Amino acid sequence: MTYKCSRCKRDVQLDEYGGVRCPYCGHRVLLKERAPDVKEVDVV
Amino acid sequence: MELRVVDRTDNELRIEIAGENHTFMNVLKGSLLRTDGVAAATYDVNPEQSGGQTEPILSINTEAGVRPLDALEEAARGVSDQMGSLGAEIEAAFAAEP
Amino acid sequence: MTDQFDVSFVTREERSARLLIRGLTPATANGVRRAMIADVPTFSIDTVRFVENSSVMFDEMVGLRLGLVPLTTPLEDYEVGDTVTLALQKTGPGVAYSGDLETADDRVQPADDDIPIIELKEGQRLEFEADAVLDTGKEHAKHQGGVAVGYRHLQRVRVVGDRQEFDDPEPQIVRGVIETEDGDVVHTDEFDNDLRNRYPGKEVAVEDVPGAFVFHVESDGSLSVEELFVRAVDSLRDRADELAEAVAI
Numbered sequence: 001m002t003y004k005c006s007r008c009k010r011d012v013q014l015d016e017y018g019g020v021r022c023p024y025c026g027h028r029v030l031l032k033e034r035a036p037d038v039k040e041v042d043v044v
Numbered sequence: 045m046e047l048r049v050v051d052r053t054d055n056e057l058r059i060e061i062a063g064e065n066h067t068f069m070n071v072l073k074g075s076l077l078r079t080d081g082v083a084a085a086t087y088d089v090n091p092e093q094s095g096g097q098t099e100p101i102l103s104i105n106t107e108a109g110v111r112p113l114d115a116l117e118e119a120a121r122g123v124s125d126q127m128g129s130l131g132a133e134i135e136a137a138f139a140a141e142p
Numbered sequence: 143m144t145d146q147f148d149v150s151f152v153t154r155e156e157r158s159a160r161l162l163i164r165g166l167t168p169a170t171a172n173g174v175r176r177a178m179i180a181d182v183p184t185f186s187i188d189t190v191r192f193v194e195n196s197s198v199m200f201d202e203m204v205g206l207r208l209g210l211v212p213l214t215t216p217l218e219d220y221e222v223g224d225t226v227t228l229a230l231q232k233t234g235p236g237v238a239y240s241g242d243l244e245t246a247d248d249r250v251q252p253a254d255d256d257i258p259i260i261e262l263k264e265g266q267r268l269e270f271e272a273d274a275v276l277d278t279g280k281e282h283a284k285h286q287g288g289v290a291v292g293y294r295h296l297q298r299v300r301v302v303g304d305r306q307e308f309d310d311p312e313p314q315i316v317r318g319v320i321e322t323e324d325g326d327v328v329h330t331d332e333f334d335n336d337l338r339n340r341y342p343g344k345e346v347a348v349e350d351v352p353g354a355f356v357f358h359v360e361s362d363g364s365l366s367v368e369e370l371f372v373r374a375v376d377s378l379r380d381r382a383d384e385l386a387e388a389v390a391i
Protein backbone atom coordinates (compact mmCIF):
# COMPACT_ATOMS: atom_id res chain seq x y z
CA MET A 1 0.00 0.00 0.00
CA THR A 2 1.41 3.37 -0.91
CA TYR A 3 0.56 6.39 1.13
CA LYS A 4 1.92 9.88 1.38
CA CYS A 5 2.81 11.52 4.64
CA SER A 6 0.75 14.69 5.03
CA ARG A 7 3.60 16.51 6.83
CA CYS A 8 6.81 15.57 5.02
CA LYS A 9 5.09 14.65 1.72
CA ARG A 10 7.24 11.54 1.32
CA ASP A 11 5.93 8.22 -0.03
CA VAL A 12 5.34 5.71 2.73
CA GLN A 13 5.03 1.94 2.51
CA LEU A 14 2.93 0.50 5.30
CA ASP A 15 3.14 -3.08 6.50
CA GLU A 16 0.96 -4.86 9.04
CA TYR A 17 3.43 -4.49 11.94
CA GLY A 18 4.56 -0.88 11.94
CA GLY A 19 1.22 0.74 12.68
CA VAL A 20 0.07 3.94 11.06
CA ARG A 21 3.13 6.18 11.34
CA CYS A 22 5.52 7.85 8.91
CA PRO A 23 8.95 6.17 9.29
CA TYR A 24 10.71 9.41 8.32
CA CYS A 25 9.08 12.03 10.50
CA GLY A 26 6.82 10.06 12.82
CA HIS A 27 3.67 11.87 11.67
CA ARG A 28 0.49 9.85 12.08
CA VAL A 29 -1.59 11.34 9.25
CA LEU A 30 -1.07 9.50 5.97
CA LEU A 31 -2.91 10.14 2.72
CA LYS A 32 -3.80 7.35 0.32
CA GLU A 33 -2.66 8.01 -3.23
CA ARG A 34 -4.66 7.25 -6.38
CA ALA A 35 -3.68 3.89 -7.85
CA PRO A 36 -1.30 4.34 -10.80
CA ASP A 37 -3.20 1.98 -13.16
CA VAL A 38 -5.50 3.08 -15.95
CA LYS A 39 -9.14 3.23 -14.90
CA GLU A 40 -11.83 2.55 -17.44
CA VAL A 41 -15.13 4.33 -16.98
CA ASP A 42 -18.35 3.74 -18.88
CA VAL A 43 -20.21 6.93 -19.68
CA VAL A 44 -23.83 6.37 -18.78
CA MET B 45 -37.62 -5.91 -37.61
CA GLU B 46 -38.98 -9.35 -36.74
CA LEU B 47 -42.47 -10.30 -37.79
CA ARG B 48 -44.67 -12.80 -36.02
CA VAL B 49 -48.24 -13.52 -37.07
CA VAL B 50 -50.41 -13.67 -33.98
CA ASP B 51 -53.77 -14.29 -35.59
CA ARG B 52 -54.85 -14.61 -39.15
CA THR B 53 -58.11 -15.19 -41.02
CA ASP B 54 -59.23 -14.27 -44.55
CA ASN B 55 -59.93 -10.67 -43.70
CA GLU B 56 -58.15 -10.18 -40.41
CA LEU B 57 -54.54 -10.05 -39.42
CA ARG B 58 -52.80 -9.48 -36.16
CA ILE B 59 -49.05 -9.29 -36.56
CA GLU B 60 -46.28 -8.41 -34.14
CA ILE B 61 -43.61 -6.10 -35.53
CA ALA B 62 -40.74 -6.43 -33.08
CA GLY B 63 -38.27 -3.62 -32.61
CA GLU B 64 -40.56 -0.83 -33.77
CA ASN B 65 -42.32 1.93 -31.86
CA HIS B 66 -44.74 4.79 -32.49
CA THR B 67 -42.31 6.44 -34.91
CA PHE B 68 -42.90 3.89 -37.63
CA MET B 69 -46.12 2.20 -36.51
CA ASN B 70 -48.19 5.37 -36.60
CA VAL B 71 -46.92 6.27 -40.06
CA LEU B 72 -47.73 2.74 -41.21
CA LYS B 73 -51.18 2.85 -39.66
CA GLY B 74 -51.86 6.18 -41.36
CA SER B 75 -50.84 4.68 -44.66
CA LEU B 76 -52.97 1.56 -44.11
CA LEU B 77 -56.05 3.63 -43.39
CA ARG B 78 -55.64 5.29 -46.76
CA THR B 79 -55.15 2.01 -48.58
CA ASP B 80 -58.04 0.69 -50.67
CA GLY B 81 -59.83 -2.32 -49.21
CA VAL B 82 -58.75 -1.69 -45.63
CA ALA B 83 -61.76 -1.50 -43.35
CA ALA B 84 -59.88 -0.89 -40.12
CA ALA B 85 -56.29 -0.71 -38.96
CA THR B 86 -54.73 0.01 -35.62
CA TYR B 87 -51.72 -0.87 -33.56
CA ASP B 88 -51.05 -1.37 -29.90
CA VAL B 89 -47.69 -1.04 -28.25
CA ASN B 90 -48.93 -3.25 -25.48
CA PRO B 91 -48.42 -1.77 -22.08
CA GLU B 92 -47.22 -3.87 -19.17
CA GLN B 93 -50.78 -4.96 -18.35
CA SER B 94 -50.67 -7.62 -21.03
CA GLY B 95 -48.07 -9.76 -19.37
CA GLY B 96 -44.96 -7.75 -20.14
CA GLN B 97 -45.54 -7.78 -23.88
CA THR B 98 -44.15 -4.53 -25.26
CA GLU B 99 -43.61 -5.14 -28.97
CA PRO B 100 -46.21 -3.39 -31.13
CA ILE B 101 -49.02 -5.50 -32.59
CA LEU B 102 -50.64 -4.33 -35.79
CA SER B 103 -54.27 -5.26 -36.44
CA ILE B 104 -55.77 -5.03 -39.91
CA ASN B 105 -59.35 -5.73 -41.01
CA THR B 106 -59.98 -5.77 -44.72
CA GLU B 107 -63.04 -5.81 -46.91
CA ALA B 108 -64.06 -9.00 -48.67
CA GLY B 109 -61.69 -10.04 -51.43
CA VAL B 110 -58.66 -8.20 -50.09
CA ARG B 111 -55.94 -10.15 -48.30
CA PRO B 112 -54.66 -8.27 -45.26
CA LEU B 113 -51.04 -9.14 -46.05
CA ASP B 114 -51.42 -7.64 -49.52
CA ALA B 115 -52.89 -4.50 -48.01
CA LEU B 116 -49.97 -4.34 -45.56
CA GLU B 117 -47.47 -4.71 -48.35
CA GLU B 118 -49.18 -2.01 -50.39
CA ALA B 119 -49.26 0.33 -47.40
CA ALA B 120 -45.57 -0.28 -46.67
CA ARG B 121 -44.69 0.42 -50.28
CA GLY B 122 -46.83 3.55 -50.04
CA VAL B 123 -44.82 4.76 -47.05
CA SER B 124 -41.61 3.97 -48.89
CA ASP B 125 -42.64 5.89 -52.01
CA GLN B 126 -43.88 8.78 -49.94
CA MET B 127 -40.64 8.98 -47.97
CA GLY B 128 -38.65 8.69 -51.18
CA SER B 129 -40.32 11.70 -52.74
CA LEU B 130 -40.28 13.66 -49.46
CA GLY B 131 -36.54 13.04 -49.12
CA ALA B 132 -35.97 14.18 -52.69
CA GLU B 133 -38.04 17.33 -52.15
CA ILE B 134 -36.12 18.17 -48.98
CA GLU B 135 -32.78 17.65 -50.71
CA ALA B 136 -33.92 19.86 -53.58
CA ALA B 137 -35.02 22.58 -51.18
CA PHE B 138 -31.66 22.51 -49.39
CA ALA B 139 -29.80 22.52 -52.70
CA ALA B 140 -31.73 25.59 -53.83
CA GLU B 141 -31.00 27.45 -50.58
CA PRO B 142 -27.34 28.46 -50.38
CA MET C 143 -51.02 7.47 -52.99
CA THR C 144 -50.68 10.73 -54.85
CA ASP C 145 -48.89 12.86 -52.34
CA GLN C 146 -47.37 16.00 -53.68
CA PHE C 147 -44.93 17.55 -51.31
CA ASP C 148 -43.84 21.11 -51.37
CA VAL C 149 -40.83 22.10 -49.29
CA SER C 150 -39.70 25.67 -48.73
CA PHE C 151 -37.63 27.57 -46.21
CA VAL C 152 -38.98 30.08 -43.76
CA THR C 153 -35.68 30.79 -42.05
CA ARG C 154 -32.26 29.26 -42.48
CA GLU C 155 -29.26 29.55 -40.22
CA GLU C 156 -26.06 27.60 -39.85
CA ARG C 157 -27.33 25.15 -37.29
CA SER C 158 -31.06 25.61 -37.48
CA ALA C 159 -33.80 25.99 -40.02
CA ARG C 160 -37.53 26.49 -40.29
CA LEU C 161 -38.91 24.41 -43.08
CA LEU C 162 -42.47 24.56 -44.43
CA ILE C 163 -43.65 21.24 -45.79
CA ARG C 164 -47.02 20.90 -47.47
CA GLY C 165 -48.74 17.63 -48.21
CA LEU C 166 -47.88 15.79 -45.00
CA THR C 167 -50.26 13.82 -42.85
CA PRO C 168 -49.99 14.41 -39.10
CA ALA C 169 -48.73 10.84 -38.73
CA THR C 170 -45.86 11.35 -41.15
CA ALA C 171 -44.97 14.71 -39.68
CA ASN C 172 -44.71 13.14 -36.25
CA GLY C 173 -42.84 10.15 -37.64
CA VAL C 174 -40.23 12.39 -39.21
CA ARG C 175 -39.92 14.42 -36.02
CA ARG C 176 -39.47 11.35 -33.87
CA ALA C 177 -37.01 9.83 -36.32
CA MET C 178 -34.90 13.00 -36.28
CA ILE C 179 -34.68 12.88 -32.50
CA ALA C 180 -34.27 9.17 -31.85
CA ASP C 181 -33.20 7.39 -35.02
CA VAL C 182 -30.45 9.46 -36.61
CA PRO C 183 -27.15 8.31 -35.07
CA THR C 184 -24.31 10.58 -33.98
CA PHE C 185 -20.94 9.97 -32.37
CA SER C 186 -20.59 10.44 -28.65
CA ILE C 187 -17.91 9.43 -26.14
CA ASP C 188 -18.96 6.20 -24.46
CA THR C 189 -15.90 4.77 -22.69
CA VAL C 190 -13.07 6.70 -21.07
CA ARG C 191 -9.75 5.24 -19.91
CA PHE C 192 -8.24 7.59 -17.35
CA VAL C 193 -4.48 7.53 -17.13
CA GLU C 194 -4.38 10.43 -14.72
CA ASN C 195 -7.02 12.56 -13.13
CA SER C 196 -5.91 14.74 -10.28
CA SER C 197 -8.66 17.27 -10.95
CA VAL C 198 -11.32 17.97 -8.35
CA MET C 199 -13.92 15.89 -10.18
CA PHE C 200 -14.36 12.14 -10.09
CA ASP C 201 -13.57 10.19 -13.25
CA GLU C 202 -17.26 9.44 -13.70
CA MET C 203 -18.19 13.12 -13.58
CA VAL C 204 -15.56 14.04 -16.16
CA GLY C 205 -16.75 11.08 -18.25
CA LEU C 206 -20.34 12.26 -18.15
CA ARG C 207 -19.32 15.73 -19.29
CA LEU C 208 -17.30 14.23 -22.13
CA GLY C 209 -20.29 12.19 -23.28
CA LEU C 210 -22.29 15.37 -23.75
CA VAL C 211 -19.78 16.98 -26.11
CA PRO C 212 -21.28 16.86 -29.64
CA LEU C 213 -18.93 15.28 -32.16
CA THR C 214 -19.13 15.85 -35.91
CA THR C 215 -20.34 12.69 -37.60
CA PRO C 216 -19.51 11.61 -41.16
CA LEU C 217 -22.41 9.18 -41.52
CA GLU C 218 -21.41 8.03 -44.99
CA ASP C 219 -18.32 6.23 -43.68
CA TYR C 220 -19.47 4.80 -40.36
CA GLU C 221 -22.13 2.42 -39.18
CA VAL C 222 -23.90 2.22 -35.87
CA GLY C 223 -21.55 0.60 -33.35
CA ASP C 224 -18.32 1.88 -34.95
CA THR C 225 -15.86 3.64 -32.67
CA VAL C 226 -13.32 6.44 -32.98
CA THR C 227 -10.65 7.13 -30.39
CA LEU C 228 -10.05 10.54 -28.86
CA ALA C 229 -7.50 11.62 -26.29
CA LEU C 230 -6.74 14.58 -24.07
CA GLN C 231 -3.74 15.65 -22.03
CA LYS C 232 -3.78 18.84 -20.06
CA THR C 233 -1.85 20.12 -17.07
CA GLY C 234 -3.08 22.99 -14.92
CA PRO C 235 -3.38 25.82 -14.39
CA GLY C 236 -5.94 26.28 -17.11
CA VAL C 237 -9.25 25.02 -18.37
CA ALA C 238 -9.49 21.78 -20.34
CA TYR C 239 -11.78 22.56 -23.27
CA SER C 240 -13.48 20.24 -25.76
CA GLY C 241 -11.14 21.77 -28.33
CA ASP C 242 -8.18 20.19 -26.53
CA LEU C 243 -9.42 16.73 -27.52
CA GLU C 244 -7.27 15.07 -30.13
CA THR C 245 -8.94 12.68 -32.48
CA ALA C 246 -7.91 9.67 -34.53
CA ASP C 247 -10.16 10.78 -37.40
CA ASP C 248 -10.22 14.48 -38.19
CA ARG C 249 -13.79 14.26 -39.41
CA VAL C 250 -14.90 13.17 -35.95
CA GLN C 251 -14.12 16.09 -33.70
CA PRO C 252 -15.92 18.32 -31.23
CA ALA C 253 -18.56 20.42 -32.97
CA ASP C 254 -17.65 23.28 -30.63
CA ASP C 255 -14.13 23.93 -29.40
CA ASP C 256 -15.08 26.04 -26.40
CA ILE C 257 -17.02 23.67 -24.18
CA PRO C 258 -15.30 23.64 -20.78
CA ILE C 259 -14.69 20.16 -19.42
CA ILE C 260 -13.03 21.13 -16.16
CA GLU C 261 -10.84 23.86 -14.72
CA LEU C 262 -7.45 22.56 -13.59
CA LYS C 263 -5.55 24.32 -10.83
CA GLU C 264 -1.77 24.43 -10.45
CA GLY C 265 -0.35 20.90 -10.36
CA GLN C 266 -3.56 19.16 -11.42
CA ARG C 267 -3.53 17.02 -14.51
CA LEU C 268 -6.03 15.28 -16.73
CA GLU C 269 -5.00 12.59 -19.17
CA PHE C 270 -7.26 10.04 -20.80
CA GLU C 271 -8.12 8.14 -23.92
CA ALA C 272 -11.76 7.83 -24.92
CA ASP C 273 -13.81 5.81 -27.38
CA ALA C 274 -16.62 7.60 -29.19
CA VAL C 275 -19.28 5.25 -30.50
CA LEU C 276 -21.89 5.84 -33.19
CA ASP C 277 -25.39 5.22 -31.87
CA THR C 278 -28.91 6.61 -31.89
CA GLY C 279 -30.83 8.88 -29.55
CA LYS C 280 -33.03 5.90 -28.73
CA GLU C 281 -30.04 4.35 -26.98
CA HIS C 282 -28.93 7.43 -25.07
CA ALA C 283 -29.89 11.09 -25.30
CA LYS C 284 -26.24 12.06 -25.79
CA HIS C 285 -26.48 10.55 -29.28
CA GLN C 286 -29.30 12.89 -30.33
CA GLY C 287 -28.37 14.99 -33.32
CA GLY C 288 -31.39 17.29 -33.13
CA VAL C 289 -31.66 19.30 -29.94
CA ALA C 290 -34.83 21.25 -30.65
CA VAL C 291 -36.98 19.50 -33.21
CA GLY C 292 -40.66 20.26 -33.48
CA TYR C 293 -43.40 21.38 -35.76
CA ARG C 294 -46.49 23.54 -35.78
CA HIS C 295 -49.33 23.79 -38.19
CA LEU C 296 -49.09 26.59 -40.68
CA GLN C 297 -51.87 29.03 -39.79
CA ARG C 298 -53.85 30.97 -42.31
CA VAL C 299 -54.96 34.47 -41.34
CA ARG C 300 -57.92 36.04 -43.09
CA VAL C 301 -59.26 39.56 -42.65
CA VAL C 302 -62.97 39.20 -42.00
CA GLY C 303 -63.88 42.81 -41.33
CA ASP C 304 -63.02 45.97 -39.47
CA ARG C 305 -62.60 46.08 -35.76
CA GLN C 306 -65.24 48.22 -34.07
CA GLU C 307 -63.95 51.48 -32.67
CA PHE C 308 -64.87 50.63 -29.08
CA ASP C 309 -64.11 46.92 -29.26
CA ASP C 310 -62.14 45.33 -26.51
CA PRO C 311 -58.46 45.99 -27.28
CA GLU C 312 -57.44 42.46 -26.31
CA PRO C 313 -54.20 41.17 -27.81
CA GLN C 314 -54.52 38.43 -30.36
CA ILE C 315 -51.47 36.28 -29.81
CA VAL C 316 -50.36 33.76 -32.41
CA ARG C 317 -47.15 31.77 -32.36
CA GLY C 318 -45.46 30.01 -35.23
CA VAL C 319 -45.73 30.84 -38.88
CA ILE C 320 -48.74 32.37 -40.60
CA GLU C 321 -49.84 32.50 -44.18
CA THR C 322 -51.40 35.80 -45.21
CA GLU C 323 -54.13 36.27 -47.78
CA ASP C 324 -51.47 37.31 -50.31
CA GLY C 325 -49.74 33.96 -49.82
CA ASP C 326 -46.84 35.43 -47.83
CA VAL C 327 -45.36 33.16 -45.19
CA VAL C 328 -44.42 35.22 -42.15
CA HIS C 329 -43.05 34.21 -38.78
CA THR C 330 -45.03 35.71 -35.94
CA ASP C 331 -41.86 37.06 -34.29
CA GLU C 332 -41.85 39.72 -36.99
CA PHE C 333 -44.91 41.39 -35.50
CA ASP C 334 -44.28 40.52 -31.87
CA ASN C 335 -46.73 37.58 -31.99
CA ASP C 336 -49.70 39.95 -31.89
CA LEU C 337 -51.96 40.04 -34.92
CA ARG C 338 -53.11 43.55 -33.98
CA ASN C 339 -49.68 44.80 -35.01
CA ARG C 340 -49.91 43.18 -38.41
CA TYR C 341 -53.58 43.99 -39.04
CA PRO C 342 -54.33 47.22 -37.13
CA GLY C 343 -58.02 47.89 -36.82
CA LYS C 344 -59.01 44.66 -38.54
CA GLU C 345 -60.99 41.69 -37.42
CA VAL C 346 -59.10 38.54 -38.43
CA ALA C 347 -59.78 34.82 -38.37
CA VAL C 348 -57.06 32.23 -37.84
CA GLU C 349 -57.25 28.61 -38.95
CA ASP C 350 -54.83 25.74 -39.42
CA VAL C 351 -53.84 24.93 -42.99
CA PRO C 352 -54.45 21.19 -43.46
CA GLY C 353 -51.36 19.19 -44.26
CA ALA C 354 -48.98 22.12 -43.93
CA PHE C 355 -46.38 21.83 -41.19
CA VAL C 356 -43.62 24.19 -40.21
CA PHE C 357 -40.69 22.22 -38.82
CA HIS C 358 -38.20 23.94 -36.62
CA VAL C 359 -35.02 21.93 -36.50
CA GLU C 360 -31.93 22.81 -34.53
CA SER C 361 -28.84 20.64 -34.70
CA ASP C 362 -26.22 20.30 -31.97
CA GLY C 363 -23.55 20.62 -34.64
CA SER C 364 -22.82 16.94 -35.09
CA LEU C 365 -24.88 16.85 -38.28
CA SER C 366 -26.18 19.50 -40.63
CA VAL C 367 -29.90 20.22 -40.56
CA GLU C 368 -30.15 18.79 -44.06
CA GLU C 369 -28.44 15.55 -43.07
CA LEU C 370 -30.69 15.26 -40.03
CA PHE C 371 -33.83 15.63 -42.14
CA VAL C 372 -32.74 13.40 -44.97
CA ARG C 373 -31.47 10.64 -42.68
CA ALA C 374 -34.69 10.69 -40.67
CA VAL C 375 -36.79 10.34 -43.80
CA ASP C 376 -34.46 7.62 -45.10
CA SER C 377 -34.72 5.66 -41.87
CA LEU C 378 -38.51 5.61 -42.20
CA ARG C 379 -38.23 4.58 -45.82
CA ASP C 380 -35.77 1.80 -45.02
CA ARG C 381 -38.12 0.40 -42.43
CA ALA C 382 -41.05 0.51 -44.85
CA ASP C 383 -38.93 -1.27 -47.46
CA GLU C 384 -37.88 -3.91 -44.98
CA LEU C 385 -41.49 -4.54 -43.99
CA ALA C 386 -42.69 -4.68 -47.59
CA GLU C 387 -39.97 -7.20 -48.41
CA ALA C 388 -40.72 -9.33 -45.37
CA VAL C 389 -44.45 -9.36 -46.06
CA ALA C 390 -44.03 -10.15 -49.76
CA ILE C 391 -42.40 -13.48 -49.00
